Structures are given as C-alpha cells and as structure tokens.
Amino acid sequence: MSRILVPLGFLLLMVLFWLMLDRIDEGKYNPRDIPTEFIGKPAPAINVPDLYDPTRMVQTADMKGQVWLFNVWGTWCPECWREHEYLLELSKTVPIIGLNWRDQADESRAMLARLGNPFKQIGFDPQSNVAMDWGVYGAPETFLVDAEGVIRAKHAGAMTPDVWEQKFRTYFEQGQGKP
Amino acid sequence: MIRSFEFRVLKIVFALLLLAVSVAGQAAIETYRFDETSQEESYKKLVAELRCLVCQNQNLADSNAELAHDMRRKTYEMIMAGKTDDEIVDFMVERYGDFVMYKPPVKSTTLLLWFGPLLFLLLAATVVFVFVRKQKQKQPLVSTQQQQQVHKLLDE
Numbered sequence: 001m002s003r004i005l006v007p008l009g010f011l012l013l014m015v016l017f018w019l020m021l022d023r024i025d026e027g028k029y030n031p032r033d034i035p036t037e038f039i040g041k042p043a044p045a046i047n048v049p050d051l052y053d054p055t056r057m058v059q060t061a062d063m064k065g066q067v068w069l070f071n072v073w074g075t076w077c078p079e080c081w082r083e084h085e086y087l088l089e090l091s092k093t094v095p096i097i098g099l100n101w102r103d104q105a106d107e108s109r110a111m112l113a114r115l116g117n118p119f120k121q122i123g124f125d126p127q128s129n130v131a132m133d134w135g136v137y138g139a140p141e142t143f144l145v146d147a148e149g150v151i152r153a154k155h156a157g158a159m160t161p162d163v164w165e166q167k168f169r170t171y172f173e174q175g176q177g178k179p
Numbered sequence: 180m181i182r183s184f185e186f187r188v189l190k191i192v193f194a195l196l197l198l199a200v201s202v203a204g205q206a207a208i209e210t211y212r213f214d215e216t217s218q219e220e221s222y223k224k225l226v227a228e229l230r231c232l233v234c235q236n237q238n239l240a241d242s243n244a245e246l247a248h249d250m251r252r253k254t255y256e257m258i259m260a261g262k263t264d265d266e267i268v269d270f271m272v273e274r275y276g277d278f279v280m281y282k283p284p285v286k287s288t289t290l291l292l293w294f295g296p297l298l299f300l301l302l303a304a305t306v307v308f309v310f311v312r313k314q315k316q317k318q319p320l321v322s323t324q325q326q327q328q329v330h331k332l333l334d335e
Contacts, residue, residue, distance in 0.1 A: 034278050131249075132274065138232075
C-alpha cells in the first residue's frame with residue numbers, strides 16, 4: 001500500500017509545484033502580492049504639491065463624481081518606463097492622476113517631456129507621505145477610484161492590456177465605477 | 180612559501196571587505212532621538228514586530244529597503260505624536276493588511292497559518308502510529324524455536 005502511496009504523494013506535490021510555477025509564469029499568481037485592505041474603502045485624501053507647480057495642490061476632492069485611476073510611479077522604477085506607453089493610450093479615454101513617488105522633480109519632468117504625459121495632474125511625493133497613506137509598497141501601483149471616492153481595484157506592477165481587461169475595464173463601462 | 184603569502188593577502192582583503200560591508204550596513208540605518216525611554220522602547224518593539232513589505236522575510240528593524248526606512252520614520256513620527264502602540268499597528272494594518280504583522284491575529288483567513296503545523300504534527304503522528312502497529316503485527320524474523328537453538332549453541 002505505502003509503496004504506491006508514497007511515490008503517488010510525491011508525484012502529486014510535483015504536479016502542484018509545476019502548476020504553481022506555471023501560474024506565476026503567466027502572471028496569474030504573484031507570491032509577493034499583498035492583498036489590499038483598501039478595496040471597498042474610501043480612498044485616502046490626497047493633498048500634495050503639483051509636480052509642475054509646487055504652489056498648486058493636487059487634491060482627490062477635485063475628482064469627485066468621476067471614475068479615475070491613481071498611478072504611483074517614479075523615474076527610478078523600470079516597470080514604470082515599461083507601462084508608460086500603455087498609460088498614454090489609456091489616458092485618451094480615462095482620467096489618470098499620477099503620484100511621482102520618491103523622485104527628483106526635474107528628472108521626472110524630463111521623462112514626461114521625452115515620453116509624453118498621460119496624467120491629468122501629478123502629485124509630487126518625495127517623502128512618501130501620500131504613498132504610505134495609500135499603502136503603496138512598490139512602484140508602479142495603480143488604483144481605481146469610483147465616483148463616490150471609493151477604491152474599487154488595485155494592481156501592483158505594470159499596467160498592461162491584460163490587466164486592464166481583467167481588473168479595470170468593467171468599472172468604466174458602467175460609468176459609475178461599479179462592476 | 181608563495182602560497183602562504185598569497186593566502187595572507189587574501190585574508191587581509193577579505194577582512195577589509197567585511198569591514199566595508201559592516202560600515203556600509205551601519206551607515207544606512209538612521210538614528211532617532213526620543214524624549215523618554217518608554218518611547219524608545221515602543222519604537223524598538225514596533226520595528227521588530229512589523230514586517231517590511233519589500234524584503235518580505237525581514238522586519239522593519241533589519242531591513243534596509245527604502246520602504247522600511249519610510250515605515251520606520253512613520254513609526255517614529257507617530258510615537259512622537261503621542262500615539263499608542265496599538266494605534267500605530269492599526270495604522271499599518273489598515274494600509275498593508277495583516278501581512279505587516281509578524282504575529283497575525285487568529286481569524287478565518289489565518290487559521291491554516293496558525294494551526295497548520297499542528298495539522299502536520301497530527302498527520303505525522305498518525306503515519307508513525309500506523310507504521311509501528313504494522314511492524315508489530317509482522318512475524319518475527321527468528322522463531323522461538325530457533326532462538327532456543329541459538330541459546331543452546333552459545334551455551335555449549
């Protein structure tokens with residue numbers, strides 16, 4: 001009995017391991033992903049200086065009544081460069097507020113001048129104050145905030161057409177940010 | 180001769196490297212000033228209990244990641260603002276989830292985490308129990324008759 005059971009159990013473990021690796025490879029499962037506590041909760045208020053004009057404040061209150069994306073990025077983050085082109089495309093139909101995180105203002109402005117600017121407004125957050133408030137632990141991270149100011153979805157990592165399709169698109173089709 | 184000389188040089192280089200690494204490691208950790216020792220104790224306790232979310236197997240005290248640096252600063256600021264330990268932990272959990280605690284609360288999603296080891300222990304105990312019982316049921320390799328023969332031969 002145990003002569004069959006032991007190798008069988010081992011085989012089962014191997015299959016499980018292989019399936020898991022496969023899911024990681026396809027990007028369906030990220031073992032480092034941390035479940036967001038914020039889904040379904042009101043988005044923390046933002047009140048930070050604008051990247052282009054430090055005397056102006058970027059505020060979440062301005063976005064009330066709209067479904068919008070909040071994208072945390074920095075010039076130091078390779079994935080942010082990778083997702084930039086897709087953000088530009090998204091920005092044609094979706095309002096995106098950016099948060100320039102832990103960065104140099106002049107370098108960030110230079111990057112946007114070169115690649116284009118997908119953001120309606122950009123908050124400048126070199127001290128991580130806003131990033132910490134939103135529970136950001138890496139860049140890029142993208143949040144979806146509905147018309148009532150509630151966070152409905154979040155993605156840690158680069159924004160891609162697949163991610164958009166799976167996590168975000170439906171919220172915009174309904175208009176009010178409800179799935 | 181030459182070998183031992185090379186070995187000595189290697190040892191010196193290695194020692195210097197170690198020194199450089201330890202100095203670099205120390206330089207990265209910031210120091211904070213506290214008004215009272217109780218505040219410092221709170222700080223030390225919290226940075227040991229809270230987990231860095233970038234290098235996920237380190238606590239805030241050990242991690243050199245920028246996020247850990249930010250979280251330590253936030254912890255310090257909250258302590259200086261007179262927040263209690265619980266309030267600070269709640270603040271972190273609200274943002275980063277139970278994951279941020281090295282000692283998560285017992286609830287439905289963490290049941291397996293807490294009692295999984297016990298489950299494995301029971302499983303292992305069952306396997307051992309079954310195995311031992313099977314062994315006992317097996318015929319002994321030497322029959323009593325053979326054993327008597329052996330004793331007889333040895334006595335002679």
